[in-house]
Amino acid sequence: MFTRNSPEQRLANRxxxxxxxxxxxQTYKTLSRDSGLSRRTLQRIFYTFLEQxxxxxxxxxxxxxxxxxxxxxxxxxxxxxxxxxxxxxQLIRVTDGEHFADIKExxxxxxxxxxxxxxxxxxxxxxxxxxxxxxxxxxxxxxxxGHF
Numbered sequence: 001m002f003t004r005n006s007p008e009q010r011l012a013n014r015x016x017x018x019x020x021x022x023x024x025x026q027t028y029k030t031l032s033r034d035s036g037l038s039r040r041t042l043q044r045i046f047y048t049f050l051e052q053x054x055x056x057x058x059x060x061x062x063x064x065x066x067x068x069x070x071x072x073x074x075x076x077x078x079x080x081x082x083x084x085x086x087x088x089x090q091l092i093r094v095t096d097g098e099h100f101a102d103i104k105e106x107x108x109x110x111x112x113x114x115x116x117x118x119x120x121x122x123x124x125x126x127x128x129x130x131x132x133x134x135x136x137x138x139x140x141x142x143x144x145x146g147h148f
Contacts, residue, residue, distance in 0.1 A: 066120045103131035
């Protein structure tokens, strides 16, 4: 009955605080109050989880025709960047909407990872179009026919 001594249970409990920090954007102050852990302890735990995060693996980097779309849920949004030819997901962002700054950052990160995009198909969202024009001014931007 004593879960405090179980390393697996302790890790699972700490991961819950990490999820609240990442997905719900709770502050260290709130998490410290609710968990009973100090701010430094929370930071140490969270950075350990971040160091264990999976590395982004790029399969195809040249001649990429990117398909970009967002899926909305109750309180969050997934912005997905997929290779249109093979359906491989290059990047996913968990956010609260399709914002210019987020999409621009994602495109800049894909460029830094060596992805050479020839085209980006999007639903025509204004923030996405503006971010694409800013990050990749010479790329072709067709609009998805399903969104018309």
